[in-house]
Amino acid sequence: MSVEVEVNENDLAEMVEQVWESYLDPEGISPLIPTYDENQPSEVHSSVSITGSWTGHIVYASSTSAARRAAAAFLAMEMDEVSEEDLSDVLGELANIVGGNVKAMLPPGALLSLPQVVLAPETTARFPHSERISGVYGVWDGEPVSISMWQSRGDNKEGAE
Amino acid sequence: MRAMVIDDSRAMRMILKRIVSKLDFEALEAGDGREALDLLATLDEVPELALIDWNMPNMNGLEFVTNVRADPRLREMTLVMVTTESEQSQIVRALAAGAHEYVIKPFTEGAMIEKLALLGLVPTGANS
Amino acid sequence: MTLSQAEFAFVSQLVRREASIVLAPGKEYLVEARLIPVARAVGAPNVSEFLAELQRRPNPQNQRKIIDALTTNETSWFRDREPFSALTDVILPELVKSRTATRKVRIWSAASSSGQEAYSLAILLQENLPPGWSYEIMGTDISTEMVKRAETGEYSQVEVNRGLPAQQLVQYFERAGAHWRISQQLRRNVSFKLMNLTAPFPAMQPFDVIFLRNVLIYFDVATKRNVLQNMSKVLRPDGWLFLGAAETTIGIDDNYERVAAGRTSAYRARTGAPAGAARRV
Numbered sequence A: 001m002s003v004e005v006e007v008n009e010n011d012l013a014e015m016v017e018q019v020w021e022s023y024l025d026p027e028g029i030s031p032l033i034p035t036y037d038e039n040q041p042s043e044v045h046s047s048v049s050i051t052g053s054w055t056g057h058i059v060y061a062s063s064t065s066a067a068r069r070a071a072a073a074f075l076a077m078e079m080d081e082v083s084e085e086d087l088s089d090v091l092g093e094l095a096n097i098v099g100g101n102v103k104a105m106l107p108p109g110a111l112l113s114l115p116q117v118v119l120a121p122e123t124t125a126r127f128p129h130s131e132r133i134s135g136v137y138g139v140w141d142g143e144p145v146s147i148s149m150w151q152s153r154g155d156n157k158e159g160a161e
Numbered sequence B: 001m002r003a004m005v006i007d008d009s010r011a012m013r014m015i016l017k018r019i020v021s022k023l024d025f026e027a028l029e030a031g032d033g034r035e036a037l038d039l040l041a042t043l044d045e046v047p048e049l050a051l052i053d054w055n056m057p058n059m060n061g062l063e064f065v066t067n068v069r070a071d072p073r074l075r076e077m078t079l080v081m082v083t084t085e086s087e088q089s090q091i092v093r094a095l096a097a098g099a100h101e102y103v104i105k106p107f108t109e110g111a112m113i114e115k116l117a118l119l120g121l122v123p124t125g126a127n128s
Numbered sequence C: 001m002t003l004s005q006a007e008f009a010f011v012s013q014l015v016r017r018e019a020s021i022v023l024a025p026g027k028e029y030l031v032e033a034r035l036i037p038v039a040r041a042v043g044a045p046n047v048s049e050f051l052a053e054l055q056r057r058p059n060p061q062n063q064r065k066i067i068d069a070l071t072t073n074e075t076s077w078f079r080d081r082e083p084f085s086a087l088t089d090v091i092l093p094e095l096v097k098s099r100t101a102t103r104k105v106r107i108w109s110a111a112s113s114s115g116q117e118a119y120s121l122a123i124l125l126q127e128n129l130p131p132g133w134s135y136e137i138m139g140t141d142i143s144t145e146m147v148k149r150a151e152t153g154e155y156s157q158v159e160v161n162r163g164l165p166a167q168q169l170v171q172y173f174e175r176a177g178a179h180w181r182i183s184q185q186l187r188r189n190v191s192f193k194l195m196n197l198t199a200p201f202p203a204m205q206p207f208d209v210i211f212l213r214n215v216l217i218y219f220d221v222a223t224k225r226n227v228l229q230n231m232s233k234v235l236r237p238d239g240w241l242f243l244g245a246a247e248t249t250i251g252i253d254d255n256y257e258r259v260a261a262g263r264t265s266a267y268r269a270r271t272g273a274p275a276g277a278a279r280r281v
């Protein structure tokens, strides 16, 4: 009795690839290399929530160093110039971009929240009552980065047949 | 020429500012639609271009477009939505409200410049 | 770790022989970067091992993969815009006068890559031909992967951002998951085939317009001349040839003359062509 999720791992991987191509690796020289390791560590993460025809979260998590590197690439600055504010902004926008694209693939009537950024590791405890349904796990220049999709349990019945 | 960059993400505003500056636009920034309208009210000359996010607090991009289109003083401004909203129906809505073009995030710098070229806002030769 | 000179020479010879593509020396780094995913996909430990194995035991399938990986497939919707405006403003009005018997326009997108050029032409004809007219567009490419992609007619978000007006995106595409799929209305007028432009051409019906853009640059002069000569046999005597912005027939094949077409230029057969609206530049 839950809405079928129409976003699979390949879709997620493709979106991630497009984010890399657009902002993080426009030259195409350092892609995110898949590790398929769901349990790889993270030090910071950002998320957006989706509610409505599907309810859950999209989470971007990485090491601090990978986040710094993402911010530097995004903002065209050196890694040591990146402030904590830059880091949060960029992490938030990355979750927002992936989340927005996921939302567009869900049945109509889904709403996207503003991004939340937490400069602490992603843990299951932060997304209570939800389970991970797909994810892209990889290393970027040796540092862990993941993008995962969490579906809320129980409270996603609206619109279900 | 001047371009207004309207997005609640400072990081995204920086990316957009960088691109329009390359095309010799002077960039003005606003964090949401309300702020953008307030800023426009103080300007003697209307900017040629606005790059507009959709989801923003206070006033969203679609409302901003609707407001601009209702104001004869702002008629000449070219409006480009730059957003993750990518359902077909959303694009149709934005165009119907009066947006001239639509760029889906994520976008490459080249793609943004090509879109602005479609609108005649890029001096020829700048996009190759 | 970059390719050794011998490895680079092996790859250059291969793509030169099979696709007439000239790899400039100094591109070792690029070649290696492009071949890493290929080597990985076939399960070779690294590019050197992959090439060594291929030298020991030639394998057409893996050779194909190398050619696919090394050809540049860069393309976009309505690329460079001017040739498309010329088609709408100058060429179609002329064809509509001269093709009244068949009421049909045939266009070839030679080296069509992932199909954006061919479908851009379809959009344009769909919107600009008078009622009762039909059109046929053929796209060809040497890359099996590109031909397959073009046939599928599905494009990523990043791809539809590139040069395609939003109005036409919503009108001629529909969302298919993470992608956008070209509408059936356009799809049915466009076909794609595998074809090496530097090999003898198969039998083909002549075309009114040929787009041969951003591919001659990869060939040496003799190959360019050969391709242009073959093209002239399938271009109607009053037809039009468009080349890429950095390409020309001048100094290569004198049977064409450059003519103004809107704000850009195109090429037409020098002899036997009625002057029409064409003006020499």
Ligand SMILES: C[S@@+](CC[C@H](N)C(=O)[O-])C[C@H]1O[C@@H](n2cnc3c(N)ncnc32)[C@H](O)[C@@H]1O
Binding pocket: C019, C020, C021, C071, C072, C073, C074, C075, C076, C079, C110, C111, C112, C113, C114, C117, C140, C141, C142, C143, C146, C195, C196, C197, C198, C212, C213, C214, C215, C218, C244
């Ligand atoms: C840069 S793309 C050009 C695409 C399109 N015509 C445009 O201008 O946007 C070049 C294409 O030429 C193809 N190509 C290279 N050598 C070829 C050959 N010998 N015969 C046919 N196609 C070839 C490549 O596979 C690639 O898709």
